[in-house]
Amino acid sequence: MPTLKQIRRRLTSVKNTQKITRAMKLVAAAKLRRAQENMLRAQPYANRIREVIWDLSEHTSRDVHPLLQVREEKKALMLVVTSDRGMCGAFNSNINRRAERYLRTKEGDHEELELALLGRKGRDYFRRRRYPVFKEYMEVLSSPSFDRVTEIGAEVTARFLDGGHDAVYVVYNEFKSAISQKVVVERLLPIVPEHDEAEVAAEAHLQGIEFGYEPSREAILNAVLPLYVNVRLYFAVLESLAAEMGARMTAMESATKNAGELLSRLTLQYNKARQASITKEMLEIVSGAEAMR
Amino acid sequence: MKLDVVTQEGARVKGLEVDEVILPGIVGEMGILPGHKAMVMGLGIGPMTLRGPSGEDRFALSGGFVEVLGDEIRVLSETCERACDIDVERARRRLDDATATLQASHPGEGEAYNVLLASVRKAQTRLDVAKAGPGR
Numbered sequence: 001m002p003t004l005k006q007i008r009r010r011l012t013s014v015k016n017t018q019k020i021t022r023a024m025k026l027v028a029a030a031k032l033r034r035a036q037e038n039m040l041r042a043q044p045y046a047n048r049i050r051e052v053i054w055d056l057s058e059h060t061s062r063d064v065h066p067l068l069q070v071r072e073e074k075k076a077l078m079l080v081v082t083s084d085r086g087m088c089g090a091f092n093s094n095i096n097r098r099a100e101r102y103l104r105t106k107e108g109d110h111e112e113l114e115l116a117l118l119g120r121k122g123r124d125y126f127r128r129r130r131y132p133v134f135k136e137y138m139e140v141l142s143s144p145s146f147d148r149v150t151e152i153g154a155e156v157t158a159r160f161l162d163g164g165h166d167a168v169y170v171v172y173n174e175f176k177s178a179i180s181q182k183v184v185v186e187r188l189l190p191i192v193p194e195h196d197e198a199e200v201a202a203e204a205h206l207q208g209i210e211f212g213y214e215p216s217r218e219a220i221l222n223a224v225l226p227l228y229v230n231v232r233l234y235f236a237v238l239e240s241l242a243a244e245m246g247a248r249m250t251a252m253e254s255a256t257k258n259a260g261e262l263l264s265r266l267t268l269q270y271n272k273a274r275q276a277s278i279t280k281e282m283l284e285i286v287s288g289a290e291a292m293r
Numbered sequence: 294m295k296l297d298v299v300t301q302e303g304a305r306v307k308g309l310e311v312d313e314v315i316l317p318g319i320v321g322e323m324g325i326l327p328g329h330k331a332m333v334m335g336l337g338i339g340p341m342t343l344r345g346p347s348g349e350d351r352f353a354l355s356g357g358f359v360e361v362l363g364d365e366i367r368v369l370s371e372t373c374e375r376a377c378d379i380d381v382e383r384a385r386r387r388l389d390d391a392t393a394t395l396q397a398s399h400p401g402e403g404e405a406y407n408v409l410l411a412s413v414r415k416a417q418t419r420l421d422v423a424k425a426g427p428g429r
Contacts, residue, residue, distance in 0.1 A: 041303030041304075042301050042302070042303070044304060045301045049369065052333065052369075056333075146302070154408070209362070210330075211333055212330055212333070213334075214334035214335065215334075215335065219335050220319075220333060223335045223358065227371065231301060
């Protein structure tokens with residue numbers, strides 16, 4: 001049975017921890033909102049690029065740009081997007097485990113698969129397990145900027161173009177909602193234009209309109225494809241960030257709740273101990289008085 | 294005509310009424326007046342000039358494309374900065390830095406050299422646009 005003083009010390013410490021987790025939850029909530037706003041702002045840009053690429057590539061051959069060419073995937077690169085900080089539940093371990101499974105089971109059927117790690121948590125995980133790492137990028141999620149992502153995109157694209165990698169994949173947490181994330185593996189390069197039904201319908205009114213292309217379809221495609229790589233990577237980063245904040249919010253929420261439960265248990269224990277010590281003292285006094293008679 | 298400009302940081306211009314837009318195409322400047330035929334044009338690095346009921350305005354663009362359809366002009370560019378938002382002094386310093394870096398490298402460096410060249414052109418455009426101001 002712990003002494004009163006010990007319980008009191010525990011109580012204060014748990015209370016302080018609860019204050020911290022509650023503050024972290026609030027911070028994560030605020031950052032989540034910002035991350036969502038960023039996603040919303042970048043959305044029209046990404047959509048427009050996708051529309052135009054789809055439209056242009058439909059009428060041109062795939063040989064027109066090396067970024068569209070599908071090669072036999074011997075050497076591939078996998079970008080793993082993790083956070084720099086912990087305290088966000090299973091966010092990082094989910095993604096690391098998924099990436100490792102991909103590596104071990106040779107899911108993609110590549111002869112060689114290299115890793116590029118965005119974020120400290122992924123780096124720590126794969127370094128410990130001694131996997132070959134192509135490149136590490138730190139502090140991307142903590143301050144996501146388009147310029148930084150563009151640099152990474154340019155580097156990855158350059159490697160793809162000079163034949164260093166035949167394909168590039170991104171593993172990241174898709175932001176479903178504030179309380180749920182989903183780990184996804186997406187192919188970044190080569191670009192395979194995709195179009196969903198809603199967009200096809202939205203463009204129906206463009207049928208029959210004769211567009212002029214200045215200077216040519218190919219030239220526009222060449223200029224826009226690299227932007228597409230960057231914007232997709234940027235989106236993966238923004239989604240990861242939102243997902244990270246969502247995961248942290250949930251984790252800190254339950255930590256705060258657990259601390260609350262612990263506090264009520266400790267308080268009960270404390271009161272019992274206090275009562276016990278009072279009873280003990282009373283007994284001593286009474287029995288002392290009894291003995292004196 | 295209605296003009297929209299989007300960048301990765303969101304919409305820069307939304308539904309602005311204009312009479313004429315001059316855009317930096319890949320192969321040269323192109324002016325768009327009402328009644329232009331439907332077109333998609335690749336954009337380079339350069340200034341965009343707008344003339345409309347509220348006078349003239351200038352922006353620095355880099356890359357992307359423009360789609361003209363009916364009386365709608367939709368521009369997508371990596372960056373779009375309005376003349377009055379660019380600080381001339383800082384633009385000048387950026388240009389000096391970029392030029393110095395470019396001079397320290399060689400054309401033989403391939404892609405890296407092109408990147409530097411583009412950054413000088415961007416800096417030059419920003420400075421030109423900032424100096425020219427919004428015009429009338």
